[in-house]
Amino acid sequence: MLHPVSQNTSVFYVGIDDKTIDLFESQYPVPNGVSYNAYVIQDEKIAVMDTVDPRATAQWLENLTEALGEKTPDYLVISHMEPDHAGSICALTERYPEMTLVGSAKALAMLPNFCRSAPQNPILAVKEGDTLSLGAHTLHFVMAPMVHWPEVMVTYEETEKILFSADAFGKFSALDTDEPWTDEARRYFINIVGKYGMPVQTLLKKAAKLDIQTICPLHGPILTGDLTPYVEKYQIWSSYTPEEKGVLVAYASIHGNTAEGAAYLAEQLRSLGETVTVLDLARCDVADAVQQAFRYDRTVLAAASYDGGVFLPMEEFLIHLQAKAFQNRTIALVENGSWAPSAAKKMQSYLDTMKNLTVLEPVVSIRSAVKAEDETQLAALAKTIHEA
Template sequence: MKITEDIIYAGVNDHQVDLFEGQYRVPNGMAYNSYVILDEKTAVMDTVDANFADEWLANVAKALDGRKPDYLIVQHMEPDHSANIENFVKAYPEATVVANTKTFAMMKNFFPKMDLAGKKLEVKDGESLTLGKHVLTFVFAPMVHWPEVMVTYDSTDKVLFAADGFGKFGALDREEPWDDEARRYFIGIVGKYGLQVQKLLKVAGTLDIRKICSLHGPVLTENLGHYIEKYDIWSSYRPEEEGVVVAYTSVYGNTKKAAELLAAKLKEKGCPNVVIYDLARDDMSAAVADAFRYSKLVLATLTYNAGIYPFMQDFINRLTERSFQNRTIGLIENGSWAPTAAKVMKGMFEKSKNITWTENNVKVMSAVKEENVKEIEALAEELCK
């Protein structure tokens, strides 16, 4: 697949993987992207996952069409992109590996027996590499989402090789909308590092970018403003849309009943985008992504061992460690003798910024009663304002 006249796609699709990074469900697989730039000198942009060494090397050879690569440019050392560096060096011993100081340090850890003597080009932030008519400029992007990450700008074809930036879940041979799986990918994997992403976006704003080549997901060629706007919203932790996520855990169905009743009331009142998640059964990463997507969140759980139910604790931890902020939160708690769930949940957000707590909350003692229905009605009314 040609990206431009001189840039050829050499990546692979992975339909073997069920959990990306051991935790994110990927029903449509994953893409591990790599690119070949043909010029007076040739450059290969990153490698792929270890399970696809032979397929990737064949794709690179096909793109080179009999030529030898001059450079392997390593933007990110996470193994789904770097696992075949040593295989590449063995296949093309005359090629030079291009990376920064932190990348080479990590490379030594991953490949302790690999000898790069005389085959290293260590670059600094803002430095450029000329291939002929193509000039590649390296922009460091530390903690997006590893400390060694850099992106590469080709000023000739106006292409940004964005490392994991603008990536999404899903293989390239599956058709699906970009936003949902890109949001789930960003919030889950990069979400903690919004400040660093904002810094990178400011640099990107100074460049004339016509195409974005991520290490995951499709090459972005049209309506780039849409994708950049989404990244700006996600990385600044602003709500993307008005709406309410109701996330619950329930043992015997009573807390579930309260959560479902609230969701029904919200819909009756015309509240837009009401989404409900059973945190024990539904995709946790989707629940987390939607909590960041919408403006309001209701947490419903029971008191459990003087704390809260484990799936709710996990959910809140995932939110707070990704800098959840700028949202309104309501609480539904349940307990049979000493309910403390609301207090525990609220305490878990004590370091979160700009959280507005609803005035109306719900306190269920074992089972939903008439007074709880009135509390749920009041909470729905407040959330729909």
């Protein structure tokens, strides 16, 4: 829905809520949809700030017509070439062939490859520290390579003190969703940008030097008021620091025995006063499991042995953790097997590839059903986790 981004502003939101997409980036369930944000700055010169996913081009062009009236945009500022934002550039350049395309040299080099026929619009390649005056507004360009892709830049508008932050500070869910910011912003950040902690830290250092009153991201709500809580979360997430004391118990169980052991362990941990989240990896969203592992300081991996390895939902989880540079946490292992338990060894082989993990001793190894002696060991493991 079209609206000004704040009071007395000439910056308008022209983005789209997509509530029919099944999986964002073909992998993340988004039960409340996702927004592709784009903005228009109305001044002597008019700048369109990014476009939207090709799923929404027609609706977006209508929004734009409503915002522009009879006017023609002078600039399209491209912060990121990923199709969820750049996917309507080709259509926009067909409509406005005189509009100048503004982006990093890398973005402008990538652009022709994304269009069936390359746009012939004028281009303006900008680099770190370059500015562009629109009249009363001045855009400052800040390079943010690998804050998702190599060509990414963010834009700071000095008069209204707005940071157009590209994928940073984004969140899943359509804009009219009533939910707290943190959980879906964490699932978004850890899974999408999680691997690029260092580049995000670099961007946060640059942003700290700017007087920012509003953050206009490419997904999720526009952030205003006290921005400190959002920046603090980004500091924690991008530095791979645990956010909360608590335990994720993630299990992968074929016939339910390991699940029973995991539930028993969780109960013991709760009785010690721990905050515990239990997830069945065979059934939950793996991206949710990943974000929970990043949220807490401790994770229990409990899994059945499977063909000399580990039951595959656990292996998939470990591959995801590895891909997102999971580190700086404490881990406990529980395995199950009926003839030659192999799960713990396999899980350990993944953990060995990750940085700064403490794996607690001993591993609890269950043979098929959970018996009284297994419960004794699981209770002891709960104590070890509690004291870690």
